[in-house]
Amino acid sequence: MGCRTGRREEAVATVGAGTTNDRPAVERAREPSIGQLVSDVAAGVSSLVKAEIDLAKAELKQEVGKAAAGAAGLAVAAAAGLMIIPLLSLAAVYALSEVMAGYWAALIVAGVWALIAGIAGLFGALRLRRVKPVPTQAIEAVKEDVRWARNLRN
Numbered sequence: 079m080g081c082r083t084g085r086r087e088e089a090v091a092t093v094g095a096g097t098t099n100d101r102p103a104v105e106r107a108r109e110p111s112i113g114q115l116v117s118d119v120a121a122g123v124s125s126l127v128k129a130e131i132d133l134a135k136a137e138l139k140q141e142v143g144k145a146a147a148g149a150a151g152l153a154v155a156a157a158a159g160l161m162i163i164p165l166l167s168l169a170a171v172y173a174l175s176e177v178m179a180g181y182w183a184a185l186i187v188a189g190v191w192a193l194i195a196g197i198a199g200l201f202g203a204l205r206l207r208r209v210k211p212v213p214t215q216a217i218e219a220v221k222e223d224v225r226w227a228r229n230l231r232n
Contacts, residue, residue, distance in 0.1 A: 126223060134216035141209055148205030155198035163191055 110118070167187045174183030 152202035
C-alpha cells in the first residue's frame with residue numbers, strides 16, 4: 079500500500095505543478111505541457127490499475143489455498159474411512175459378538191462408523207465455509223482509489 083500512496087503523492091505533485099502563473103515565461107516554458115501531464119496521469123492510472131489487479135490475484139490465491147486445505151481434510155477423511163472401515167469393523171464385530179448377538183454387534187459398529195463419518199464431514203464443511211471467494215481487500219483499495227480520484231478533481 080505504501081507504493082500506491084507514493085504514486086498518489088507523485089500524481090498530485092505532477093498535477094499540481096505548473097498551476098501558478100506568477101513565474102516568468104521562460105521558467106513556465108520548461109514545465110511539461112498539458113499533453114505530457116495527461117500522459118503522466120494516464121500512465122499513473124494504468125500502473126495503479128495493474129497494482130490493484132495484482133492485489134486481487136494474490137488475495138484470491140490465498141483464499142484458494144484455504145479451500146484446498148478444507149478439501150484436503152475431506153479427502154483424507156474419505157480415504158482413511160475407505161481403507162480402515164472394513165478391517166476395524168470386522169474386528170469390532172468379532173469382539174462384540176463374544177458378549178452379544180452378532181447382528182447387534184454389527185449394528186453398533188456401523189453406528190460408530192456413521193458417527194465418525196458425520197463428524198469428519200462436518201469438520202470439512204466448516205473449513206470450506208471460511209473461504210471468501212470475493213477479494214475484499216482489493217475491492218476496498220479500488221474504492222479508496224475512486225474516492226482519491228474524485229477528491230483530486232475537486
